[in-house]
Amino acid sequence: MDKVPSDDMRPHDRADPERARALTDAEIEAAIAADPLAAPVLAAAWFRSAHLAAPQARVPVTLELEEPVAEWFRAQGGDAQAHMAAVLRAYVERAKRRI
Structure with missing residues (x-):
């Protein structure tokens, strides 16, 4: 299996903090949805039940x-x-x- 970044977030883009800060929530969610290796967006309920290990x-x-x-x-x-x-x-x- 190969690591396949989405078209919107190539590896060189991930290191660009200015580009990352400029992304809207919708753009981030679309990039996550398009990337088969991306972790899912976590809901607020997950954060309420999370604990530090x-x-x-x-x-x-x-x-x-x-x-x-x-x-x-x-x-x-x-x-x-x-x-x-x-x-x-x-x-x-x-x-x-x-x-």
């Missing part, structure tokens, strides 16, 4: 991944291991709610 201690683990999975995380930029940890954390939290 302190970072957990990390434990070194050796993990073998399929090549396409590892490449996809690397292609997202930033800290691929942190992104993988976030995905696994979300999975664990969801699984805990099912029990």
